[in-house]
Amino acid sequence: MRNSNSKAGLTAFVLTLVVVSCAAPASPDDSGSRPARGSVVRIEGTTETGYELIRDGRPFVIHGVGGTARLDVLAACGGNTVRTWDAETALATVDGRTLLEQAHDAGITVTVGLWLEHERHGFRYDDAARVAAQRKRVEEAVRRIKDFPALLTWGLGNEMEGPTGRGDREAVWKEVELLARRIHAIDPNHPVMTVVANVNPDKVRAIREHAPSIDILGVNAYAGAAGVGNALRRMGWTKPYCVTEYGLPGPWEVDQTDWRAPIEPTSRRKAGFYNVATTDILADTKQCLGAYAFLWGSKQEATASWFGMLLPSGEKTIAADAMAEAWTGSWPNNRAPILGDTRVPLANRRVKTATTFDVLAPYHDPEGDALRYYWEVRRESTDRREGGDAERVPEEVPKCIVRADDSGNATIRVPSAPGAYRLFVTVRDGKGSGCIDNWPFFVEL
Amino acid sequence: MISPIPLPCLWLATVAVFTAGVGLAEPLDFGDHTSATLTGKAWKALGEQRYDDALAYTGKCRELYMAEALKQQAALTDFVPAEKAHDSWALNDVGTCLFIEGQVLEKHDKPKAAATYRELATALKFCQCWDPKGWFWRPAEVAAEKVKQLQFDAKLE
Numbered sequence: 001m002r003n004s005n006s007k008a009g010l011t012a013f014v015l016t017l018v019v020v021s022c023a024a025p026a027s028p029d030d031s032g033s034r035p036a037r038g039s040v041v042r043i044e045g046t047t048e049t050g051y052e053l054i055r056d057g058r059p060f061v062i063h064g065v066g067g068t069a070r071l072d073v074l075a076a077c078g079g080n081t082v083r084t085w086d087a088e089t090a091l092a093t094v095d096g097r098t099l100l101e102q103a104h105d106a107g108i109t110v111t112v113g114l115w116l117e118h119e120r121h122g123f124r125y126d127d128a129a130r131v132a133a134q135r136k137r138v139e140e141a142v143r144r145i146k147d148f149p150a151l152l153t154w155g156l157g158n159e160m161e162g163p164t165g166r167g168d169r170e171a172v173w174k175e176v177e178l179l180a181r182r183i184h185a186i187d188p189n190h191p192v193m194t195v196v197a198n199v200n201p202d203k204v205r206a207i208r209e210h211a212p213s214i215d216i217l218g219v220n221a222y223a224g225a226a227g228v229g230n231a232l233r234r235m236g237w238t239k240p241y242c243v244t245e246y247g248l249p250g251p252w253e254v255d256q257t258d259w260r261a262p263i264e265p266t267s268r269r270k271a272g273f274y275n276v277a278t279t280d281i282l283a284d285t286k287q288c289l290g291a292y293a294f295l296w297g298s299k300q301e302a303t304a305s306w307f308g309m310l311l312p313s314g315e316k317t318i319a320a321d322a323m324a325e326a327w328t329g330s331w332p333n334n335r336a337p338i339l340g341d342t343r344v345p346l347a348n349r350r351v352k353t354a355t356t357f358d359v360l361a362p363y364h365d366p367e368g369d370a371l372r373y374y375w376e377v378r379r380e381s382t383d384r385r386e387g388g389d390a391e392r393v394p395e396e397v398p399k400c401i402v403r404a405d406d407s408g409n410a411t412i413r414v415p416s417a418p419g420a421y422r423l424f425v426t427v428r429d430g431k432g433s434g435c436i437d438n439w440p441f442f443v444e445l
Numbered sequence: 446m447i448s449p450i451p452l453p454c455l456w457l458a459t460v461a462v463f464t465a466g467v468g469l470a471e472p473l474d475f476g477d478h479t480s481a482t483l484t485g486k487a488w489k490a491l492g493e494q495r496y497d498d499a500l501a502y503t504g505k506c507r508e509l510y511m512a513e514a515l516k517q518q519a520a521l522t523d524f525v526p527a528e529k530a531h532d533s534w535a536l537n538d539v540g541t542c543l544f545i546e547g548q549v550l551e552k553h554d555k556p557k558a559a560a561t562y563r564e565l566a567t568a569l570k571f572c573q574c575w576d577p578k579g580w581f582w583r584p585a586e587v588a589a590e591k592v593k594q595l596q597f598d599a600k601l602e
Contacts, residue, residue, distance in 0.1 A: 226590075268598065268601065269594075269598075271597070271598075271601070272593075272594035272595075272597045272598055273594065275594075275597045276590060276593040276594050276597060279593070280590075280593075318601075322597070325597075325600075338601050
């Protein structure tokens with residue numbers, strides 16, 4: 001499982017998506033701008049009839065993303081909810097408004113994460129003092145957040161059972177049960193979901209046996225996300241579930257060059273992954289309440305473009321358009337540029353130092369907007385981390401772009417220093433949409 | 446027989462991608478013409494971006510073993526357990542070759558690639574392919590996803 005690592009890592013990248021000022025957390029009462037009226041969310045149905053999430057009396061299918069950037073664009077694309085991994089992110093403020101308030105303004109709901117510590121990071125669920133401190137922190141967060149209208153569900157923990165192994169440690173799941181009961185007591189108006197790293201029979205059995213107060217099982221699943229429902233049913237899970245992280249094949253599961261650089265799917269191919277995975281997941285209308293795709297924003301993970309549905313500068317990409325199509329059945333306004341047939345002779349190859357190449361990466365804009373191309377060469381990332389932790393962006397190599405036009409043609413002079421590099425092209429329509437693709441190459445003497 | 450050499454799957458295994466082949470016109474060597482040999486050679490050609498060669502190997506495998514593969518498929522009602530997977534040698538190798546064929550066709554003829562994946566997903570749905578990481582994967586299931594992705598891709602045109 002990706003993104004399973006430290007709270008610090010997750011929070012770090014989320015905080016890069018929004019410019020956060022660390023004002024003291026507020027409650028709806030504190031803001032003075034809105035009456036303190038929380039939402040009421042409940043689950044209706046049975047295993048036989050199927051389950052539905054009901055928010056303020058109306059059915060609600062989770063069309064969600066992980067990430068907190070550009071909530072206005074998310075809403076315009078048909079998204080209706082975001083997920084945080086911790087309560088602090090939900091309460092972080094921009095211009096004096098918490099994420100929960102901004103989300104409400106944009107018509108977006110929030111599954112608020114209540115971070116539970118991981119034993120693989122040194123926490124012990126048999127350490128009474130530390131467990132008590134965690135309980136206190138969770139309960140305080142619930143009291144502080146429960147009346148925000150944007151609150152959809154509680155996300156109690158994220159992969160705290162460990163991303164590998166059986167994930168059936170009794171002490172962990174008994175603590176989850178105790179916390180779920182306390183959350184229900186403090187806030188009877190929002191379901192409690194716990195989030196695990198994929199599923200296996202031992203893990204599901206442990207949750208059923210030791211944490212029966214959990215309302216929804218959240219499953220982070222990348223490869224095979226669409227198969228989660230059938231897997232759960234085989235394992236005897238009869239309550240509703242939500243796919244809480246899914247997306248593209250990661251850098252660890254794709255082809256590599258012979259110098260072990262992962263070959264990133266094209267922007268166009270990524271769109272297909274997102275669209276099909278979303279459609280497949282949502283096809284289980286009986287037990288699945290919806291899904292959160294990763295990542296609404298951008299981050300450096302192997303490359304600066306791998307997982308982001310937005311450019312670093314905030315424009316939506318074709319991946320966001322693909323999500324919109326899956327959620328709503330139609331394209332959003334101002335679609336992103338679409339990559340055509342490319343000719344990049346240095347792609348995935350070893351090339352001689354300081355040689356030049358003519359390359360072509362033509363995009364077309366569905367609305368016919370004029371496109372601006374920005375080419376750059378960067379060193380291959382060497383700051384590779386596991387579990388989605390923040391990575392350093394490699395520096396741009398100057399003077400590699402000899403010539404470029406606005407039709408996707410460019411002449412590239414490869415760097416004189418031997419080593420691994422990537423050629424990136426970023427295309428923008430000037431109206432809020434863009435795209436980014438890249439090709440690895442290796443320079444040798 | 447499934448080839449004893451590691452058979453890399455595009456998404457599941459690491460494949461070294463080399464410079465496109467030198468391309469000297471040599472007659473293709475089909476080796477001993479077994480399905481395992483043809484499949485192994487097709488994987489290798491795909492990894493080395495010798496796409497015409499890859500199609501020649503998969504075509505030969507189809508030609509020689511499709512009838513047996515269909516017979517083996519017809520005898521099954523579900524995936525066979527891993528320890529018996531090698532009994533379905535023709536099904537597995539021809540299914541894998543169709544997957545490779547789809548991979549090649551995706552690069553220049555998406556409608557034809559979709560048709561190939563569809564054929565694999567429907568006609569050879571219980572084929573399995575050994576992944577060097579230590580398990581069998583199911584080309585027909587991946588092919589079914591590929592069909593959907595190509596259908597989405599067609600909407601972009």
